[in-house]
Amino acid sequence: NAGVMQNPRHLVRRRGQEARLRCSPMKGHSHVYWYRQLPEEGLKFMVYLQKENIIDESGMPKERFSAEFPKEGPSILRIQQVVRGDSAAYFCASSPTSEYEQYFGPGTRLTVT
């Protein structure tokens, strides 16, 4: 059983461009979580999604950030008009239910130049 997959592993964007980060949950998992790790910080919760639904986006910045988890395909975290402060590692996790252990992917390192 493959683990949580994230791609790309490294992403470089210039200021003002868009960044799309993908997360494929483990087989059988319908709950997806996104976290962001800024330099020298712990991971911070961003958003919790189930298939086709955003359950909790209280950790998402109000502007430029959006997330989706369509019926088919991976979950996408989208950052529009990136700024240098968006440079961070973005981790995705999945679980079979919201009460179960979360399995983490290897992360996407976003660098904004």
Place this chain on the structure above:
Amino acid sequence: AQSVTQLDSHVSVSEGTPVLLRCNYSSSYSPSLFWYVQHPNKGLQLLLKYTSAATLVKGINGFEAEFKKSETSFHLTKPSAHMSDAAEYFCVVNLRNSGYALNFGKGTSLLVTP
């Protein structure tokens, strides 16, 4: 608000000696607490979790942690360090009473020397 503080950003031990990684938490209700480990360029792996059952929790790879409510602590220990234990360790508390939305400490980098 629920938060977690890892008291040491770096810990260095010799192979074969005990490991102690310290964590304090604050929570307005009985929390769920976790320790995760991250090896370089790998995803985070759950070491152990406390969810209001036994206060001494045993995890994988010989690690264990003790929940002490009076001290609001959840320190991670291992009797004898192995070289492969060198990694980043995160103490984690749940932000909601439902288990999702984890709140991570800043991490402790464990170095194991021969």
